[in-house]
Amino acid sequence: MAITRPETLIEVLDLDRGLLPGxxxxxxxxxxxVPRGYAALMAQSDPxxxxxxxxxxxxxxxxxxxxxxxxxxxxxxxxxxxGLLQKYQGRALLLLTGACAIHCRYCFRRHLPYAxxxxxxxxxxxxxxxxxxxxSIREVILSGGDPLLPDDDSLAVLVGExxxxxxxxxxxxHTRLPIVLPxxxxxxxxxxxxASRLQPILVVHTNHARELGAAARGALGQLxxxxxxxxxxxxxxxxxxxxxxxxxxxxxxxxxxxVLPYYLHLLDRVSGAAHFEPAEATAIxxxxxxxxxxxxYLVPRLVKEIAGAPYKIPLDRETAYExxx
Ligand SMILES: *Cc1c(COP(=O)(O)O)cnc(C)c1O
Ligand code: SF4
Numbered sequence: 001m002a003i004t005r006p007e008t009l010i011e012v013l014d015l016d017r018g019l020l021p022g023x024x025x026x027x028x029x030x031x032x033x034v035p036r037g038y039a040a041l042m043a044q045s046d047p048x049x050x051x052x053x054x055x056x057x058x059x060x061x062x063x064x065x066x067x068x069x070x071x072x073x074x075x076x077x078x079x080x081x082x083g084l085l086q087k088y089q090g091r092a093l094l095l096l097t098g099a100c101a102i103h104c105r106y107c108f109r110r111h112l113p114y115a116x117x118x119x120x121x122x123x124x125x126x127x128x129x130x131x132x133x134x135x136s137i138r139e140v141i142l143s144g145g146d147p148l149l150p151d152d153d154s155l156a157v158l159v160g161e162x163x164x165x166x167x168x169x170x171x172x173x174h175t176r177l178p179i180v181l182p183x184x185x186x187x188x189x190x191x192x193x194x195a196s197r198l199q200p201i202l203v204v205h206t207n208h209a210r211e212l213g214a215a216a217r218g219a220l221g222q223l224x225x226x227x228x229x230x231x232x233x234x235x236x237x238x239x240x241x242x243x244x245x246x247x248x249x250x251x252x253x254x255x256x257x258x259v260l261p262y263y264l265h266l267l268d269r270v271s272g273a274a275h276f277e278p279a280e281a282t283a284i285x286x287x288x289x290x291x292x293x294x295x296x297y298l299v300p301r302l303v304k305e306i307a308g309a310p311y312k313i314p315l316d317r318e319t320a321y322e323x324x325x
Contacts, residue, residue: 003034014045022059030110033103038180050208050240060275068271070111074307084127090138097145102180106276108268132165139170148177152188163197171198176205182219190226203231209253220257231262237276244289251298261300
């Protein structure tokens with residue numbers, strides 16, 4: 001059973017009970033949710049543990065500085081059918097569920113009305129029809145919430161339906177479950193993905209090397225053995241991974257698991273997450289240091305999502321100020 005009560009988390013990790021009132025207040029806005037196995041990777045009695053920081057509700061979340069909003073990346077306006085989101089050419093996002101196995105405090109989806117918007121598999125039929133009508137779409141991305149929360153039977157049916165759409169070529173999954181709930185990666189799941197006509201690719205979400213415990217490494221190994229290409233995306237988070245040292249350790253740990261770094265996202269400015277945001281200049285400097293330490297293939301692309309932009313905007317020392325402003 002996952003941990004859902006601030007007092008349980010504080011007890012399990014032997015943390016200062018002074019954190020409790022803030023945690024309770026923040027959890028009323030966006031509930032606490034931490035799988036036990038993920039909590040087991042955290043250090044005891046350390047309020048600054050980088051894994052704990054990602055899930056512990058804090059009083060800071062109640063502040064809402066200017067520039068932070070409920071829908072920072074324009075998700076609500078990009079919905080094409082219930083649960084179908086398209087912002088970029090050739091790729092559409094199917095939101096299979098509003099639920100996740102973990103609640104990341106910095107999540108830009110924390111305020112989105114997923115109850116209404118998600119396709120929920122049972123309502124996916126309309127989204128699938130819509131995809132079938134649009135031959136410009138070559139890649140469908142299963143997202144959410146977490147697209148691996150539905151069971152294998154339901155996923156098998158959906159993947160089968162998608163494979164029948166002739167213009168679709170690739171099936172991508174954006175999921176954090178192999179990292180935070182590795183037991184969800186079953187042999188059957190691997191077969192469903194590897195046996196499809198569609199070329200599969202799986203993008204996990206890892207922010208810190210310590211998230212790759214033995215179970216997560218096992219799950220990634222299983223996916224790799226099934227021939228599924230693996231990428232990782234991270235969010236640059238203050239107090240979690242905002243140093244070249246930590247990001248280099250993350251890239252190297254990912255590569256040990258045959259996962260290549262893909263994106264390093266700047267924080268989406270969702271209200272309640274301001275305390276996670278490093279300055280943009282800091283982000284660019286960290287990336288620059290990372291480049292000096294790692295081979296190019298282990299350096300993620302630092303990107304920023306701007307509502308209405310045709311792709312995720314790369315941030316670079318040379319180009320940052322011209323491209324973004
Ligand atoms: C991030 C995102 C994608 C994927 O973008 P890539 O650059 O192809 O990884 C697709 N659709 C939406 C709505 C997204 O937010
Ligand atoms: S797993 Fe992803 S979608 Fe789910 S809460 Fe975390 S950041 Fe948000």
